[in-house]
Amino acid sequence: MSMLARLLRRLGRASIGAIERLGFVTRFYFAILRQSGTSVVRPQLVVKEIYQAGVLSLIIVMMSGLFIGMVLALQGYETLARFGATESMGVLVALSLVRELGPVVAALLFASRAGSAITAEIGLMKTTEQLAAMEVMAVDPIARVVAPRFWGGVISLPLLAALFSMLGVYGGYLVGVQLIGIDGGSFWGQMQASVDWRYDIMNGVIKSIVFAFAVSLIAVFEGYDAKPTAEGVSAATTRTVVTSALTILALDFVLTVFMFRGGIN
Amino acid sequence: MNRKIIDLWVGIFVAIGLGALLFLALKVGNLLSINEDRRGYQIEARFDNVGNLKPRAPVKSAGVVVGRVESIRLDDKTFEGIVRLHIYSQYLFPRDTIAAIFTSGLLGEQFVSLEAGGDTVMLKDESKIAKTQSAIQLEKLVSQFMFSKAQDSAPPAPSAGGAATPGAKP
Amino acid sequence: MTAAPANLSAVPAAAAAADALVELRDVSFGYSKDRLILSGINLTVPRGKLVAVMGGSGCGKTTILRLLCGQIRPSVGEVRVEGRSVAAMSREEIYAHRRRLGMLFQFGALFTDMTVHDNVAFPIREHTDLPEEVIRDLVLMKLNAVGLRGTANLKPSELSGGMARRVALARTIALDPQIALYDEPFAGLDPISLSVVGQMIRRLNDALGMTSILVTHDIMQSMKIVDYIYFISEGRVIAEGDVPSIRASHDPFVRQFVDGEPDGPVHFHYPAKPLAEDFA
Structure with a gap:
């Protein structure tokens, strides 16, 4: 009995902690929005962060996109060939990518490549009192350090996701048409006939924008909230990747239900 | 890192990112084709059974896509499925056109096929198609086939009278 | 050590307060009610002077x-700068x-992602609209x-500890x-860098007409450069005075600190059970 009570108490404490943290994140988010004026007046600050978050993630995102597209084509061919529907390969590859894999995998890669870097950088700036130094110099660190990184991430991720999908489709084309020998005309033609730019592509883009806000917010928050020690920063970096991944997948489920439920009923 | 180099790279990144979006919309999606003939008119067709037809399924005539299925709902008086079709404005069909629901391939997606009649009066916005042919249901087909087989093996064999009796002996 | 602080200098504090730029009056501070970090601190820094606040680690x-920066507010008492209470500021x-x-x-807390030049230029760029050439000359x-x-184009990571401190x-x-305000400016410096930084703090104070507060535990270096010293222990001022009077002081705490003896006041x-009990 006492063990049950202890278990429940722990559950209660964990829930309260989680809600408290959610409250902090929300307040932090509004603080970022309030302090975003600097990023607008001095776009150079954001450009630098787009370089750090976006340009430096280009290689990994594009390579992953290409390979995933090629694997999709290979696996898809296996299945489609059983039904004699190999000309639908373009549809399969394109829909999987623009609706799901593009936004989700690009966001996961972004969280581990750029998100963790943002967390580590802000955490380290906190540890070495750089943020405190700014504050004493009458410069708000949220405006000067946090907001540009946040917006840099928000702008970068949707572009990365689009590049991921594009290279994935190209990878599917390489394997499907060039390697396996499906007719190129039906590959592209079927794809264009079945992929709707508003229904499929715009919803994919909206997904990646939502993920961009979530991952960027998690990354800057964990950095700003990190314990100012070496262990604190490394723990925060790990938390960024784990929390981002879970958030992306949970949000993906919710968004998919809302966006594509027309296909279910 | 030099500021000019950063600016250049970010410029390249944003350009190819937007290029990728454009590629997705134009080459993968149907932004281009839809933009030409997005406007159109709506007609209604009633089916006894719509099968697995979904909203946004293509409407074809002679195999050419001429529109999309706008919505599907049930008439709760006659218990027929009402399918609203969005037909692109450059295509006009005679009033006695027949609408049928077909399946592309054996297990593919279902679409609405319009077979033009010979009437000189054309369908207008909010017109209703009089003649329709429901979706073919695989289960019905199979059971019909089994039934006729069973009857074939029994000596006195009055025909079931069904039009579709595939595999029946002449 | 809860008695009134021993004022060791000949000049009473009240007289110096006439031209006080920074004043702490009965300031107490704690993150929770029962654990005060500061309790009843009185401290006066006259204009143009270099004052050291000394004490062991974590005092x-x-x-x-x-408190002076306004990052935190005192639980009790007042922090005044030029007669204005910091806690009351918007x-x-x-x-x-x-x-x-x-x-x-x-x-030092130098910004690691910027060059030395950009680090020094940072507050100027943030708070003025000066053209780049003027900023460059100023820096x-x-x-x-x-x-x-000569280090303008280096990154902070390429500097030695002493140089980084000077850039800061x-x-x-x-x-x-x-x-x-100087927070432990001598921490982790070799003896040469240490005296360079010390001399510089004094010179800059006099040349720029600043008023400086130096928080440190390096008594030897401080005695060479400061005008006045406050000793703090367990959140209280326990001794204060100018350099000669500190040197001549017989206060046991001051003596322990100046002479660097391991045990004393x-x-x-660390408080513990009697030795015999722990090893019983």
Whole structure:
């Protein structure tokens, strides 16, 4: 009995902690929005962060996109060939990518490549009192350090996701048409006939924008909230990747239900 | 890192990112084709059974896509499925056109096929198609086939009278 | 050590308070009610003087600086700068107040992603609209003042600890502050860098007409450069005085601190059960 009570108490404490943290994140988010004026007046600050978050993630995102597209084509061919529907390969590859894999995998890669870097950088700036130094110099660190990184991430991720999908489709084309020998005309033609730019592509883009806000917010928050020690920063970096991944997948489920439920009923 | 180099790279990144979006919309999606003939008119067709037809399924005539299925709902008086079709404005069909629901391939997606009649009066916005042919249901087909087989093996064999009796002996 | 602080100098504190730029009156501070970090601190810094606040590690010295910056507010008492209470300032006023402050952090806190030049230029760029050429000249002047004009294009990671501290010093004085705060400026420096930084703090104080507060535990270096010393232990001022009177003091705490003895009023042992009990 006492063990049950202890278990429940722990559950209660964990829930309260989680809600408290959610409250902090929300307040932090509004603080970022309030302090975003600097990023607008001095776009150079954001450009630098787009370089750090976006340009430096280009290689990994594009390579992953290409390979995933090629694997999709290979696996898809296996299945489609059983039904004699190999000309639908373009549809399969394109829909999987623009609706799901593009936004989700690009966001996961972004969280581990750029998100963790943002967390580590802000955490380290906190540890070495750089943020405190700014504050004493009458410069708000949220405006000067946090907001540009946040917006840099928000702008970068949707572009990365689009590049991921594009290279994935190209990878599917390489394997499907060039390697396996499906007719190129039906590959592209079927794809264009079945992929709707508003229904499929715009919803994919909206997904990646939502993920961009979530991952960027998690990354800057964990950095700003990190314990100012070496262990604190490394723990925060790990938390960024784990929390981002879970958030992306949970949000993906919710968004998919809302966006594509027309296909279910 | 030099500021000019950063600016250049970010410029390249944003350009190819937007290029990728454009590629997705134009080459993968149907932004281009839809933009030409997005406007159109709506007609209604009633089916006894719509099968697995979904909203946004293509409407074809002679195999050419001429529109999309706008919505599907049930008439709760006659218990027929009402399918609203969005037909692109450059295509006009005679009033006695027949609408049928077909399946592309054996297990593919279902679409609405319009077979033009010979009437000189054309369908207008909010017109209703009089003649329709429901979706073919695989289960019905199979059971019909089994039934006729069973009857074939029994000596006195009055025909079931069904039009579709595939595999029946002449 | 809860008695009134021993005023060791000939001049009573009240007389010096006439031209006080920074004043702490009966200031107490604690993150929770039962654990006070500072309790009833009285401290006066006259205009143009260089004052040291000394004490062992973790005695609340840094908290005093944070109170002065307005990063935290006292639980009891008042922190006054030029007669105005810092706690009563609005957010805008605090930012205006901080623009007249320069603070040197314990390990410099240089921005690691910027060059030395950009580090020193940072407060100037943030708070003025000066053209780039003027900023460049200003930065080189400041760097020249600390003898590091040649490092302008290096990254902080390429500097030694002593040089990084001097760059941080240049950044601290970039906007010619009225008040300079130094948090452990000597921590982790070799003896040569240490006396270089010490001399520089004194010179800059006099040349720029600043008022400086130096928080440190390095008694030897401080005695060479400061005008007045406060000793703090367990959140209280337990002794104060100018350098000669500190040197001549017989106060046991001051003696322990100046002579660096391991045991005295500040105990070597952390409070524990009697030895015999633990090893029984």
